Amino acid sequence: FQTMYRRGYMPVTQFQGDQFLAERLATQISGPWLVAHIQKFAPADFEYGIMPIPKPDDYQGAVYTYGDPKNISIFNTTKHPRAAWQFAKWLISRHADQRLLEICDQIPMRKNLLSDSSFIAYFKAKPQMKMFALQAPFTRGVDGVADLKEIFNIISQEYEASVIYGRRPPEEAIERAAKRVKVIREWNR
Incomplete structure (x- = not known):
């Protein structure tokens, strides 16, 4: 995915209208x-x-x-x-x-x-x-987990930082997400 974003095959931001149908995007995950x-x-x-x-x-x-x-x-x-x-x-x-x-x-x-x-x-x-x-x-x-919204938010943030913006390697993003999720889970016990 990182390569797909870097090469511009997938959008970094949200566009108005359907950019796939407008033929401005080559791929769309749906x-x-x-x-x-x-x-x-x-x-x-x-x-x-x-x-x-x-x-x-x-x-x-x-x-x-x-x-x-x-x-x-x-x-x-x-x-x-x-x-x-x-x-x-x-x-x-x-x-x-x-x-x-x-x-x-x-x-x-x-x-x-x-x-x-x-x-x-x-x-x-x-x-x-x-x-x-x-x-x-x-x-x-998805299992019914009380902290799921926060956990998905963490995963999204680390995914964006690594894959979309290239700010950290995927391995580091996964490690950071795991640590942050652990804090949320322990805090809300």
Whole structure:
């Protein structure tokens, strides 16, 4: 990433408007929701591709990414526990996931999306979404940690200092972030 910022392939600041669609940016890190946005707002001759998150050439193993999964809760005070249970079961069904894809272009947290007969037609019609389906098994949510906002802020600051502005080597940024997070965690025990 450091090289990508240094060479100007990725923006250092936020721009007004969609700079990717304006063809002022070569790359943009985003999620499956961007595909519908591009299809709606891009010029007719706009060409783009989707690729996995960059990783070191010598890295072996799965590449994990962040997802924003939602939880389903049924409160014990509900007046309709059976109906709530039926709805919860439907909400995680293949049919509901198929509708989620068709209506929202959101990738369900489900294994084997590309080989499951419920989803084959969708991915045949929208091949640009396949990369996101391949990543789905390696997508993780964020644990409920009280200090998470502060921890993410620290990670963002050290990432920017190292990768975007080149003020410190990545190893030093990681070490600094770890020390700062440790202070936050110990302070808030």
